[in-house]
Amino acid sequence: MRRQTASARERAYDTGRRRQWLAGEARAEGVSRRRLLTVLSAAGVLAPLLTAPGAHAAPARGTAAPGILKPLPEHLFTVRGTNAETRFEVLRGTGLHTPADRFFVRNHTETPQLDAAEWALRVWGSGLRGGPAEFGIDDLKSFRAYERSALIECAGNGRGLFAEQQGQEVSGTAWRLGAVGSGRWRGARLADVLRAAGVSEHAVDVMPRGLDPAYVDDGVDQGRVRRPLPLAKALEDVLLAYELNGEPLPYDHGHPVRVVVPGWVGISSVKWVGDIEVSDAPLYSPWNTDTYRLFGPSYPPEGSAPLAEQTLKAAFELPWEAQLRVRTEHLLTGRAWSGRGGVDRVEVSTDGGARWRPARLHDRARSAQWVRWSLPWRPERTGDVELLARAHDTAGRVQPERTVFNEQGYLFSAVVRHPVRVA
Structure with missing residues (x-):
């Protein structure tokens, strides 16, 4: 018997809860009736009445980090x-x-x-x-x-x-x-x-x-x-x-x-x-309800089911717009991770995505944990370069070129174009 995916279980869970709310069997502490009706419109009863609003970001509170106790040095x-x-x-x-x-x-x-x-x-x-x-x-x-x-x-x-x-x-x-x-x-x-x-x-x-x-x-x-x-x-x-x-x-x-x-x-x-x-x-x-769902043109008016699993990502352990020396070997390092399955493959491109090479993985693939990876690179030309890292996981997912837009900017999973300058 085929095992149901976590995302499918979450959709089924959300659909069942909507039906129970319509039957008077749910509570929604702190959620306005209007907002909840919007979420519940997926049941097919309320969809013509409302459209989902976008998220309201809390106003910025200055350039410091009010309320954080530990030191936050700029280099970290x-x-x-x-x-x-x-x-x-x-x-x-x-x-x-x-x-x-x-x-x-x-x-x-x-x-x-x-x-x-x-x-x-x-x-x-x-x-x-x-x-x-x-x-x-x-x-x-x-x-x-x-x-x-x-x-x-x-x-x-x-x-x-x-x-x-x-x-x-x-x-x-x-x-x-x-x-x-x-x-x-x-x-x-x-x-x-x-x-x-x-x-x-x-x-x-x-x-x-x-x-x-x-x-x-x-x-x-x-x-x-x-x-x-x-x-x-x-x-x-x-x-x-x-x-x-x-x-x-x-x-x-x-x-x-x-x-x-x-x-x-x-x-x-x-x-x-x-x-x-x-x-x-x-x-x-x-x-x-208001947040941690996906809203936008590619999603129903009430939004997606509540977010559960994290997505797939890879990142370089390298400053943004780092300065690297030409004709010098650099060891590119980074981390890749997935919420659904462990990362079992990472590819790196040093020419903006024209060619890809497999990186060396330093950890075994584990769900809900990252792997460290590395790849040597000797740039032969000066100028601006975009470095790319692309992760694959044991659930069969591969990072795409673009992430489907959602209004609140959740679950970005596209291959990141990391800028560096070779001089």
Whole structure:
């Protein structure tokens, strides 16, 4: 029997939830009725009434990074509003896992400074057999600890390349490729905690919520960051992590506990988790209705199903517009990754895509993790050059020349044209 793909499962999940909402069996905390009706128009009942609005980006808050606690030296990060993007070249030589001081930061508001000794996780909702359950940090550490290497990547990673490379304007933070990091996460399995709390056979959705301040967008209070997961995913491979790379989580990366959802878009990996609702009815939030869907001419009016798996990418560990010496051998290095299957092949072009050579891979193909690759290159001519890296994964995907446009600039996956100057 052929196994159903994750994207197909997600579409089926979304369609089923729409039907349940129409039957009065779903909740949509913080989502306007108008917005939810737009999302639900895929059921065929409401489509003539509304069209989906574009995303509303929160206003920029100056050139610093308000709310981020760790140092953000210019040689390591590019500050983008309340966020900090890792300069990809600083990953060279750092190993498989990104050091915490170089890990990108994606904040909707600001980093809270929480005391682990006073922290508690409340698990509650109609999908439990009994009443709410509460777990302190020592309770969480009493469960069997698991370690998992996994990437966290913002769904908008590469967003700036829609305009820069494809000439298409999109909304949101204009990341290049540095809104991604690899961690060695340690914590309790969410499945174990849910079972200890008494998850019932009627549960369908699990929604973690952060303890960061409420997000206000265009004057509208969206509440704290939260996004539902299907129960099947919650019970599969999700961690409640309290360590990153063998150390307690830093404040900016979720201290004391965060959710880690391997292979899925970063918004699913809620930081500073404070409560988890387990529901026997479908759940919606602004983070799977207004945002984290694909809107645009190639998508239905209500948008795509909520984003789940990350896409396929490859990047050079080289500054943008790097200066390289002619007739000198350079070792080009980089990383490639996929949310669906491991990367098992990387090709590099040093002439703008006319010819391709296989790069050497330094890691085995693993889902939700990147591989490091390298290729020697001796340029014989001076001038401007575009370097290209193209990844293939074990799910059969290959990076395309262009990414299909969507208004919010999610899931950029095209081969990136990396400019350098040879002199």
